[in-house]
Amino acid sequence: MIQPIALEIIVVCLGILLLMVEAFSSKTSKTPLAYAAILGLSVVFVLTFFVQPSAAGLQESGFYVLDPLALFFKRFALVATIVTLVLALDYLPIVQRLVPGERPGAGSGEFFILPVFTCAGLMWMASAADFIVIFCALELVTISLYVQVAYLRRSIASLEAGTKFLILGALSTGFFVYGITWIFGTVGQTGLEAIRQALPGVPEAAQPAMIFGVALVLVAIGFKIAAAPFQFWVPDVYQGAPTPVTAYLAVASKAAGFVILIRVLEPFFTVIAFQEKLFLALVLLAGLTLLFGNLAAIPQTNFKRLMGYSSVAHAGYLLVGLAAIGDAFAGRAVVFYLCGYLLMTFLAFLILVPVSKASGGDDIANFNGLARRSPALALAMLIAAASLAGVPFTVGFFGKFFIFEAAMKQELFGLVLLGVVTVACGFYYYFKVIRAMYWQPASEDAAPVQVSVLSRLAIAICAVLILVLGFYPQLLIQILP
Amino acid sequence: MPTLAHYLIVSGLLFSIGLAGVLLRRNILIIFMGLELMLNAANLSLVAFSRFNLLSDGMPNYNGQVLVFFIITVAAAEVAVGLAIIVALFRAKQTTHVEDLTTLKF
Numbered sequence: 129m130i131q132p133i134a135l136e137i138i139v140v141c142l143g144i145l146l147l148m149v150e151a152f153s154s155k156t157s158k159t160p161l162a163y164a165a166i167l168g169l170s171v172v173f174v175l176t177f178f179v180q181p182s183a184a185g186l187q188e189s190g191f192y193v194l195d196p197l198a199l200f201f202k203r204f205a206l207v208a209t210i211v212t213l214v215l216a217l218d219y220l221p222i223v224q225r226l227v228p229g230e231r232p233g234a235g236s237g238e239f240f241i242l243p244v245f246t247c248a249g250l251m252w253m254a255s256a257a258d259f260i261v262i263f264c265a266l267e268l269v270t271i272s273l274y275v276q277v278a279y280l281r282r283s284i285a286s287l288e289a290g291t292k293f294l295i296l297g298a299l300s301t302g303f304f305v306y307g308i309t310w311i312f313g314t315v316g317q318t319g320l321e322a323i324r325q326a327l328p329g330v331p332e333a334a335q336p337a338m339i340f341g342v343a344l345v346l347v348a349i350g351f352k353i354a355a356a357p358f359q360f361w362v363p364d365v366y367q368g369a370p371t372p373v374t375a376y377l378a379v380a381s382k383a384a385g386f387v388i389l390i391r392v393l394e395p396f397f398t399v400i401a402f403q404e405k406l407f408l409a410l411v412l413l414a415g416l417t418l419l420f421g422n423l424a425a426i427p428q429t430n431f432k433r434l435m436g437y438s439s440v441a442h443a444g445y446l447l448v449g450l451a452a453i454g455d456a457f458a459g460r461a462v463v464f465y466l467c468g469y470l471l472m473t474f475l476a477f478l479i480l481v482p483v484s485k486a487s488g489g490d491d492i493a494n495f496n497g498l499a500r501r502s503p504a505l506a507l508a509m510l511i512a513a514a515s516l517a518g519v520p521f522t523v524g525f526f527g528k529f530f531i532f533e534a535a536m537k538q539e540l541f542g543l544v545l546l547g548v549v550t551v552a553c554g555f556y557y558y559f560k561v562i563r564a565m566y567w568q569p570a571s572e573d574a575a576p577v578q579v580s581v582l583s584r585l586a587i588a589i590c591a592v593l594i595l596v597l598g599f600y601p602q603l604l605i606q607i608l609p
Numbered sequence: 610m611p612t613l614a615h616y617l618i619v620s621g622l623l624f625s626i627g628l629a630g631v632l633l634r635r636n637i638l639i640i641f642m643g644l645e646l647m648l649n650a651a652n653l654s655l656v657a658f659s660r661f662n663l664l665s666d667g668m669p670n671y672n673g674q675v676l677v678f679f680i681i682t683v684a685a686a687e688v689a690v691g692l693a694i695i696v697a698l699f700r701a702k703q704t705t706h707v708e709d710l711t712t713l714k715f
Contacts, residue, residue, distance in 0.1 A: 259676070260672070260675060260676050260679060263676070263679060263680070263683070264679055264683065267683045267686070267687070271683075271686055271687055271690050274690050274691070274694060275690055275694075278694045278697065278698075281697050281701070282701070284701050284702060284712050285712050285713055287694070287697055287698045287701055287702070288698070288710045288712050288713055289713060290694045290697075290698075291637065291694055291695065291698050291710065292710065292713075294690075294691050294694055294695075295631070295637070295640055295641075295644070298641075298644040298687055298691065299631055299644060299647075301644075301648070301683075301687070302624075302627065302628075302644055302647030302648055302651070303647075305647075305648055305651040305680055306624055306647065306650065306651045306654075308651070308676070309620075309651045309654045309655050309658065309673075310654075312655065312658055312659075312672070312673050312676070313617075313654065313658035313662070316658075316662055316664075316670055317672070318672045318673070318676060319672075363713075364713040367713050368712075368713050
């Protein structure tokens with residue numbers, strides 16, 4: 129039996145080891161590093177099945193918790209990182225072209241190693257039960273993502289995206305820390321469990337300060353999960369960042385934000401005085417996010433930007449699920465949605481990378497005529513788009529269905545109505561991609577699309593899982609915490 | 610003798626100045642200084658809370674002070690990465706003004 133915290137330590141050590149190898153080896157090809165990272169993370173993924181989640185959850189120190197939810201999100205982070213590395217392998221030629229270096233291959237090794245550190249941060253975040261740990265894990269993830277977003281130093285778009293991400297990320301850190309300060313000031317604790325116990329004893333006079341703190345923390349997490357009105361960095365950063373990093377941001381960083389949101393809000397939901405205000409804040413956030421994400425996505429022509437707005441929209445559906453958290457099934461519905469979201473987002477990006485490599489751009493127009501150039505890829509993209517839109521018999525449909533069902537039980541009829549209307553919007557803008565693939569002629573000079581073996585495998589797995597879970601969602605629900 | 614309220618007012622002022630700097634100034638370096646001010650405002654009030662809200666045994670609550678150390682360390686890491694990105698941007702575009710960041714648009 130291994131100690132639970134060993135998982136994170138192994139991942140960090142793996143990252144440091146790879147960095148050392150990168151620094152001291154004279155090889156110009158950096159792909160072995162990526163394979164080593166994928167292999168190492170897969171081993172850690174297997175190891176997670178030998179860790180016993182403790183029923184009591186809390187370790188003695190109160191800093192680290194290993195309940196089934198934490199373990200589930202550790203696996204989620206590992207899978208997301210592995211798929212990101214597969215994407216990064218495909219993306220390597222572009223990295224090599226856009227990163228200056230004295231020798232060929234110089235400067236591209238870290239592109240495979242930084243996600244390993246981000247993964248360690250995500251895993252820590254899943255287990256964090258104290259504001260100090262949450263803060264450190266969050267920063268490990270964010271700071272390593274700053275570097276990854278701005279990685280292509282010859283691409284002005286990437287640098288601009290990095291700068292915007294840096295400034296807004298640091299701003300949200302400022303809000304987060306100041307919020308923690310006020311919570312600490314009124315309750316006198318930083319541990320979430322200790323806060324839960326101390327909350328009922330908070331005097332009436334101190335409650336405004338408390339609410340101020342919680343509101344600041346909520347704003348900061350709103351930045352991380354891309355909820356409107358804190359979403360304005362998303363489209364620019366998603367468009368400018370290297371495509372694998374965009375996918376990573378969309379999936380892992382968002383999932384981590386939701387884990388923190390669930391964990392942080394839990395103690396505050398137990399106090400009646402806060403319950404109503406928090407509930408109202410969540411409903412407002414969810415409604416705004418749904419509206420903004422879906423409406424702003426309609427006129428987009430760049431695929432990565434479209435995915436950015438689509439990720440805002442998905443955050444909206446997830447927030448609806450959180451607002452309905454009173455329902456017993458809502459928590460599992462949110463986790464189910466996140467899993468489906470991982471599958472369909474990665475599937476879309478796995479196809480985008482080879483397509484944009486062959487046709488030289490990330491616009492929807494670059495998908496023109498894909499159905500004739502490579503029917504298999506077009507079919508996979510069709511599945512991804514259908515699932516993102518929420519067509520029945522895909523995992524995306526059941527994700528939305530479970531969330532709306534939970535919301536109906538909690539009598540959030542307005543939000544459900546808004547959700548259904550915005551799903552209809554979603555059909556329109558995802559359909560644009562399908563129309564480009566099946567009804568538009570390919571441009572004359574379109575090169576054949578080549579896909580590496582690993583990517584093919586990942587595409588096949590994602591596409592099949594989307595369909596299988598679309599028919600038998602209970603397969604996944606059974607193993608959810 | 611300064612009380613807790615004095616420290617909180619100063620820290621609130623620091624936070625507001627930092628936030629105003631981020632929102633109103635147009636030079637990325639100055640924006641970055643504003644961000645650091647916001648973090649230090651949090652540090653100041655954390656230490657003040659920890660020093661004035663003594664535990665039942667008369668000792669300060671050290672959780673807050675430990676958090677301050679982490680914030681200082683993380684802020685340093687953030688500055689290292691942030692300045693590197695800004696330098697890279699300056700090399701590519703010869704500017705540190707946010708108005709010039711217009712490549713990514715609708």
